[in-house]
Amino acid sequence: xxxxxxATIYIGLAIAIYSLLIITLGISTxxxxxxxxxxxxxxxxxxxxxxxxxxxxxxLATSQFQYEYVTDYTSSELPIIYKLTALxxxxxxxxxxxxxxxxxxxxxxxxxxxxxxNPMVPYISAILMVNAVFFFFILGFVAKPFVLMDTVPTEGxxxxxxxxxxxxIIHPVTLxxxxxxxxxxxxxxxxxxxxxxxxxxxxxxxxxxxxxxWLFLSLGNIFGGQWAYVELGWGGYWAWDPVENASFMxxxxxxxxxxxxxxxxxxxxLKVWNISLIIISYAMTLxxxxxxxxxxxxxxxxxxxxxxGLYFLIFMGVxxxxxxxxxxxxxxxxxxxxxxxxxxxxxESSFLVNNLLLVGAAFAxxxxxxxxxxxxxxxxxxVTVGMPFFNKVEAPILLSMMFVMAxxxxxxxxxxxxxxxxxxxxxxxxxxxxxxxxxxxxGIQKAWAVIGYGVIILLLATHFLEFYRGVKxxxxxxxxxxxxxxxxxMIRNRRRYGGYIxxxxxxxxxxxxxGSQNYDVxxxxxxxxxxxxxxxxxxxxxxxxxxxxxGINDIVYADVTVFRNGKKLGTFQPEKVFYGNxxxxxxxxxIISSVKEDLYIVLSAWEDNGKATFVVKxxxxxxxxxxxxxxxxxxxxxxxxxxxxxxxxxRYTGVRKEVS
Amino acid sequence: MDLKGVxxxxxxxxxxxxxxxxxxxxxxxxxxxTPGSSGVELTMKxxxxxxxxxxxxxxxVEGLLMENTIKWIPxxxxxxxxxxxxxxxxxxxxxxxxxxxxFSEGVITILxxxxxxxxxFQAESVKTRCPSKYEGKDMKNYDPEKHKQLLDKPTKx
Numbered sequence: 105x106x107x108x109x110x111a112t113i114y115i116g117l118a119i120a121i122y123s124l125l126i127i128t129l130g131i132s133t134x135x136x137x138x139x140x141x142x143x144x145x146x147x148x149x150x151x152x153x154x155x156x157x158x159x160x161x162x163x164l165a166t167s168q169f170q171y172e173y174v175t176d177y178t179s180s181e182l183p184i185i186y187k188l189t190a191l192x193x194x195x196x197x198x199x200x201x202x203x204x205x206x207x208x209x210x211x212x213x214x215x216x217x218x219x220x221x222n223p224m225v226p227y228i229s230a231i232l233m234v235n236a237v238f239f240f241f242i243l244g245f246v247a248k249p250f251v252l253m254d255t256v257p258t259e260g261x262x263x264x265x266x267x268x269x270x271x272x273i274i275h276p277v278t279l280x281x282x283x284x285x286x287x288x289x290x291x292x293x294x295x296x297x298x299x300x301x302x303x304x305x306x307x308x309x310x311x312x313x314x315x316x317x318w319l320f321l322s323l324g325n326i327f328g329g330q331w332a333y334v335e336l337g338w339g340g341y342w343a344w345d346p347v348e349n350a351s352f353m354x355x356x357x358x359x360x361x362x363x364x365x366x367x368x369x370x371x372x373x374l375k376v377w378n379i380s381l382i383i384i385s386y387a388m389t390l391x392x393x394x395x396x397x398x399x400x401x402x403x404x405x406x407x408x409x410x411x412x413g414l415y416f417l418i419f420m421g422v423x424x425x426x427x428x429x430x431x432x433x434x435x436x437x438x439x440x441x442x443x444x445x446x447x448x449x450x451x452e453s454s455f456l457v458n459n460l461l462l463v464g465a466a467f468a469x470x471x472x473x474x475x476x477x478x479x480x481x482x483x484x485x486x487v488t489v490g491m492p493f494f495n496k497v498e499a500p501i502l503l504s505m506m507f508v509m510a511x512x513x514x515x516x517x518x519x520x521x522x523x524x525x526x527x528x529x530x531x532x533x534x535x536x537x538x539x540x541x542x543x544x545x546x547g548i549q550k551a552w553a554v555i556g557y558g559v560i561i562l563l564l565a566t567h568f569l570e571f572y573r574g575v576k577x578x579x580x581x582x583x584x585x586x587x588x589x590x591x592x593x594m595i596r597n598r599r600r601y602g603g604y605i606x607x608x609x610x611x612x613x614x615x616x617x618x619g620s621q622n623y624d625v626x627x628x629x630x631x632x633x634x635x636x637x638x639x640x641x642x643x644x645x646x647x648x649x650x651x652x653x654x655g656i657n658d659i660v661y662a663d664v665t666v667f668r669n670g671k672k673l674g675t676f677q678p679e680k681v682f683y684g685n686x687x688x689x690x691x692x693x694x695i696i697s698s699v700k701e702d703l704y705i706v707l708s709a710w711e712d713n714g715k716a717t718f719v720v721k722x723x724x725x726x727x728x729x730x731x732x733x734x735x736x737x738x739x740x741x742x743x744x745x746x747x748x749x750x751x752x753x754x755r756y757t758g759v760r761k762e763v764s
Numbered sequence: 765m766d767l768k769g770v771x772x773x774x775x776x777x778x779x780x781x782x783x784x785x786x787x788x789x790x791x792x793x794x795x796x797x798t799p800g801s802s803g804v805e806l807t808m809k810x811x812x813x814x815x816x817x818x819x820x821x822x823x824x825v826e827g828l829l830m831e832n833t834i835k836w837i838p839x840x841x842x843x844x845x846x847x848x849x850x851x852x853x854x855x856x857x858x859x860x861x862x863x864x865x866x867f868s869e870g871v872i873t874i875l876x877x878x879x880x881x882x883x884x885f886q887a888e889s890v891k892t893r894c895p896s897k898y899e900g901k902d903m904k905n906y907d908p909e910k911h912k913q914l915l916d917k918p919t920k921x
Contacts, residue, residue, distance in 0.1 A: 445779040464790035488803050501793070709863060
């Protein structure tokens with residue numbers, strides 16, 4: 105087994121190098137046979153990565169503690185699902201997962217029907233293959249998954265209990281799919297530049313793959329936030345931690361690309377900008393990995409520190425320099441035949457503003473993340489910027505972003521006339537103003553909340569109008585019932601309406617964020633048995649403190665009965681778990697959700713006489729956040745789905761005689 | 765909105781100008797927000813030497829916990845304890861909150877707050893750090909000596 109498992113890695117490295125060389129040779133000599141051989145190598149590589157995954161899964165599942173990785177992250181009493189998911193608990197395993205996804209994406213592209221006969225394929229393959237060589241090199245020499253111990257321990261060290269949560273099963277997987285996914289548009293962009301062929305087909309394919317990566321990145325971030333909310337016991341979901349920022353930055357730049365590429369499609373503009381965004385997004389995934397794995401920043405997520413981060417930094421540096429070189433050498437080609445802006449107030453310029461805001465937001469996150477390093481280098485003291493910094497900077501940027509999102513759908517391409525503006529925005533603007541006035545009258549008076557919700561009302565109104573007008577126009581021609589018309593309208597314009605659904609999802613998330621950030625209340629109180637804590641409309645009766653045993657873990661729990669406005673909601677058990685094989689206990693919070701708000705109860709300390717200290721929070725509108733996340737996924741899938749009608753990415757029909 | 769009146773200037777240039785204004789605004793926002801919401805990371809020695817000038821700052825400082833000084837008053841939810849460093853400096857800490865997990869002798873505590881009174885640190889957050897935080901290392905081999913060494917180079921861990 106040891107031999108087999110290690111063989112998958114080293115043979116994989118050999119195959120990756122071979123394929124890279126043979127494809128490059130095939131491209132330069134225009135020899136289809138050589139390219140085909142390299143493509144065969146891709147399948148072999150995928151098999152290697154899959155075999156390595158299966159080996160590690162097998163070793164973890166059967167608790168083969170002679171392997172260091174198995175010992176470090178599992179123990180024999182762990183439920184089987186967490187034994188398996190321990191694969192991505194540590195460095196080596198998570199990089200193996202990353203490599204596996206990379207090889208998977210590679211064969212999906214090289215053997216895709218749509219890409220058949222496309223001369224870009226060998227280039228894309230070669231570029232992705234460079235990534236594969238890097239990852240197999242790391243697995244083979246830096247973070248080795250299959251290392252034997254000198255002595256075989258009888259028991260493993262166990263999996264960090266915080267990672268024993270359903271959220272952690274899926275969060276890393278989705279995040280890595282997103283990270284790796286961004287390598288694909290990068291490879292497409294580079295291939296197109298090398299071939300001097302940035303055409304419509306390229307745009308469609310790149311955009312599709314970017315949506316895939318974007319969807320997974322979004323999911324990864326959402327699952328991460330949800331995990332933090334239920335598992336970490338501080339009542340929040342986003343802490344602007346370096347690691348969170350590392351996945352948020354590529355998300356922002358990828359979002360910017362998805363929008364600005366539409367202008368390229370329509371008007372043949374912003375080509376250099378778009379390719380730069382792809383390069384930045386890709387570089388950010390590597391930079392994020394460097395941050396997380398190198399330990400240069402203090403972070404709650406920090407993995408074991410190693411020189412792994414350095415390799416990523418070097419790889420990123422090389423990738424960025426090479427890609428910038430290619431971009432510069434093709435600069436004239438891209439510059440040619442560019443369109444022009446016709447007016448300040450048009451869809452194009454609103455897209456541009458949107459892009460600047462997104463990239464600005466990404467830059468602000470970047471600035472805050474690396475600020476401690478910069479200040480240490482420049483002034484000698486490490487100046488930290490915390491959550492308040494990020495909230496202060498990002499709130500206005502992202503709120504302006506929401507405003508642009510609200511007005512953009514109803515702006516015309518080319519130029520919006522005053523008449524056009526009045527027709528489109530009169531009703532939404534009035535609605536928003538009425539809404540804001542109502543809020544102030546009804547007691548919602550915090551500036552952020554009023555402005556934020558006002559903008560969201562505007563957004564909902566403009567998006568409703570967009571749907572409404574689409575249906576109306578369709579019915580005029582087809583005489584369908586409204587529901588049928590809406591359905592057909594949407595499935596025939598998947599990208600557009602999928603995008604709108606995502607917008608609505610973002611609106612719901614924003615409502616949740618504004619509500620939970622501005623109107624949360626928290627209390628910390630020590631109470632005796634039988635006493636109660638009151639917070640807003642809630643009364644929490646502390647009935648009992650007890651202890652139980654679950655497997656090798658000891659659990660201390662409190663029985664609390666919760667009443668809202670005098671009505672009983674039920675009995676809940678916030679608990680603290682002491683692990684048999686882990687030093688730090690962890691809190692299991694009790695969360696009582698409703699559409700309006702979450703009640704969040706943490707048992708934080710207790711005395712011998714039965715007194716206990718609770719932290720109780722009310723987090724308004726948390727469900728809105730999760731609902732919005734759900735809509736984002738639906739919207740992105742809707743835009744991706746290949747329907748029967750139109751909008752299917754065309755097959756390549758180029759005429760150039762090339763290797764493919 | 766018609767831009768005919770603008771005359772010779774190219775519209776692209778104008779739009780770009782608008783773009784620069786937005787970019788400028790974001791940079792301004794960054795500059796404005798940085799000092800107000802940032803804090804400084806100091807060692808205990810530096811902090812104790814310059815307490816007065818950091819009175820209103822948001823300071824991050826690390827120290828080794830002295831277990832026998834812990835006083836926990838549940839009804840007031842107040843935690844008092846002392847931390848020391850390797851140079852014999854001792855600082856009192858007051859914190860409104862509960863004991864963090866793993867609060868034992870010699871563990872590195874990360875304190876955030878301000879030195880409001882002489883040799884007394886009013887902490888807004890108290891966290892503990894051990895070298896093996898998220899790795900499955902055996903905590904039974906926990907070694908206060910190792911923490912002492914680690915304290916001197918806190919950022920590199």
